[in-house]
Amino acid sequence: MKKHITQLLFSLLTFCTNTDIYAQENEKKTKSPWSGSVSLNYDFTNNFTGNVNLGYTQKNWDLFLDYSGHSDRIEISSELFRSFSAETSQLLETEQHHLSHSIALQLDMRPSSRNLFLWNLKLQFPKITTNRDINNRTQTKEYDLHHRIAFSRKTIEGSLFYKHIYETNKHELSLNGIFSHTKDSRPSTYQIDDILTHTSTGNEKPEFVRLQMDYLYTFENQGQFETGIQFFSRWNKTRYNLHGTEETLDNWLSNLPLNDGLNHHEYIYTAHLSYSRQQGEFWLYKIGLHADYDITHTKLMENTDKHNFDRFYFYPHLTLQYTPSDQQELAFHFTRKATRPDYTQLNPFTNPIDHQTFEQGNPLLRPEITNRAEINYLLHGEKIQLNGNFYFNSTERFITPVTLFSENNTLTLSYTNGSMENKVGLDINLSGSPTSWMTITPSISLVHAHANGKYQGINLHVDDFSWSGNLELNLNSKKHTEFQALFSYQSPTKVPQFKIEENYYLDLAIKQGFFNNRLQVSFSVSDVFDTSEWQARSNTDTYRLANYSKEATHAYWIGLTFNFNNFTSRSSADDSHPQKRQVIQLGQ
Numbered sequence: 001m002k003k004h005i006t007q008l009l010f011s012l013l014t015f016c017t018n019t020d021i022y023a024q025e026n027e028k029k030t031k032s033p034w035s036g037s038v039s040l041n042y043d044f045t046n047n048f049t050g051n052v053n054l055g056y057t058q059k060n061w062d063l064f065l066d067y068s069g070h071s072d073r074i075e076i077s078s079e080l081f082r083s084f085s086a087e088t089s090q091l092l093e094t095e096q097h098h099l100s101h102s103i104a105l106q107l108d109m110r111p112s113s114r115n116l117f118l119w120n121l122k123l124q125f126p127k128i129t130t131n132r133d134i135n136n137r138t139q140t141k142e143y144d145l146h147h148r149i150a151f152s153r154k155t156i157e158g159s160l161f162y163k164h165i166y167e168t169n170k171h172e173l174s175l176n177g178i179f180s181h182t183k184d185s186r187p188s189t190y191q192i193d194d195i196l197t198h199t200s201t202g203n204e205k206p207e208f209v210r211l212q213m214d215y216l217y218t219f220e221n222q223g224q225f226e227t228g229i230q231f232f233s234r235w236n237k238t239r240y241n242l243h244g245t246e247e248t249l250d251n252w253l254s255n256l257p258l259n260d261g262l263n264h265h266e267y268i269y270t271a272h273l274s275y276s277r278q279q280g281e282f283w284l285y286k287i288g289l290h291a292d293y294d295i296t297h298t299k300l301m302e303n304t305d306k307h308n309f310d311r312f313y314f315y316p317h318l319t320l321q322y323t324p325s326d327q328q329e330l331a332f333h334f335t336r337k338a339t340r341p342d343y344t345q346l347n348p349f350t351n352p353i354d355h356q357t358f359e360q361g362n363p364l365l366r367p368e369i370t371n372r373a374e375i376n377y378l379l380h381g382e383k384i385q386l387n388g389n390f391y392f393n394s395t396e397r398f399i400t401p402v403t404l405f406s407e408n409n410t411l412t413l414s415y416t417n418g419s420m421e422n423k424v425g426l427d428i429n430l431s432g433s434p435t436s437w438m439t440i441t442p443s444i445s446l447v448h449a450h451a452n453g454k455y456q457g458i459n460l461h462v463d464d465f466s467w468s469g470n471l472e473l474n475l476n477s478k479k480h481t482e483f484q485a486l487f488s489y490q491s492p493t494k495v496p497q498f499k500i501e502e503n504y505y506l507d508l509a510i511k512q513g514f515f516n517n518r519l520q521v522s523f524s525v526s527d528v529f530d531t532s533e534w535q536a537r538s539n540t541d542t543y544r545l546a547n548y549s550k551e552a553t554h555a556y557w558i559g560l561t562f563n564f565n566n567f568t569s570r571s572s573a574d575d576s577h578p579q580k581r582q583v584i585q586l587g588q
Contacts, residue, residue: 032565033057041559047072062108069101078549078586086409091135092586100126118161127152134354145354149188156181170218177211200242206343208234223277230270238262240349261301262348262363269293282323290315298363329378341365341399345415358412366417369396385431393423400496401583402455405543413584418453418460441472464494480513498583501535520561527553534585549585
């Protein structure tokens, strides 16, 4: 396999070289409407990523086609120890195979200088196959366990955007809409001492739609007024089933708080308006207000319980900006926003990791409401740039992972809302260029967090100071050679119930450009000294728990990227259905 990949890399290098020479010869004759980029990265352990980006440009319209895919295997070693009514220790070896394909098609149309249309279609097909082997030891028994999960997702997402420009940046009207449909499947099997004890099947169909209209108008005094309305709705139907066999050990499945599924619907109606103006030569202010009316319907299928919730809420925002010179800027911002739980956190299905460790979402989670006040300072000179940010965050009903223990020493990983979380922090980023070929960028973040709340007798109190820092070094030569080193550090951190130990790593990369930097060859090493790891501990009056997890992050990568006809990359949209990890890391 490695030999074939190496042959493919050199074949691609030859192709890119010949294509580039051909392109340079013809570029002088006529400017081609085609542009694009092809890249391939391989890490010598049969992991690879690839991207193909094509663009076709005409006078009044552009067409873009993007494809990305990756195939990689992740190996994670974990240890989990807990002592409640009895002591249990586990050694876990997890292997995940990720296979993903993503295709995006975008059409930009400019029929006139006053009208702009944008249409986008995106398809995503990720698959994750997880095999987990567990050696489980108690004071009286020892088991060998095997858990296999085959997760697959199919997502289709489309959006349409229209803007009518009466006068550029002064009088504009825009309309946009987006729709996303996803279908998830999650069959799994579980064996104890090579005996099949249970199987499970699971399906989800999360969807969402967003419709929005915005209007901008600039008055004669240069004051700018913005207003708009938005409708957002998301809904999901989950159906999960857990099937035991005659060989089920100690009939442990009968004790689980099972739930077959969830019907969830959410409707949010929003209106917003704001006004901004340049006041004199140095001052600018902006004040605005969002108003949300949120309706949520939740139905648990196991006991047909229904939970309906509606809320009307205001979200003000304020900006004051002072610019004494072209090199300095000082600003104050106040914002309020809501963060809603995702469907990973809401799904009530009990997923067994083993016969003593389970995952279960909380369908009754409420959205977080965060008030944030911050002061920003920016200084940019010829060879140095400083960016400082001092902030205070206050989050009502903050969402946090929790671990629940039962009398028979079982452990359930779930989520809950705490009462209040306050954070005071300082972020400093300094970028300096002592020479034309060197850039040094140190950054540091200092945070003091205070949280409180209770859930089923669990104290969610936290009072902690932590810090993190990065140091990035970039060296560039006139011959398109670039070297980059990145060192990252995270200090010990406390979250509800747990203390997470420090984590740090070093990444190195070098890139060489050929043919006026159209062809780029790169070599990188991730986690050079193999130091990145995860350790979480909890010690209370009633239980002790320790979790260690080490992913195989040390890897060597070689990459090729070829750009033709002055292709420029475009930012890609974030995943519409992000996944959130638990505090306890078991290679999931």
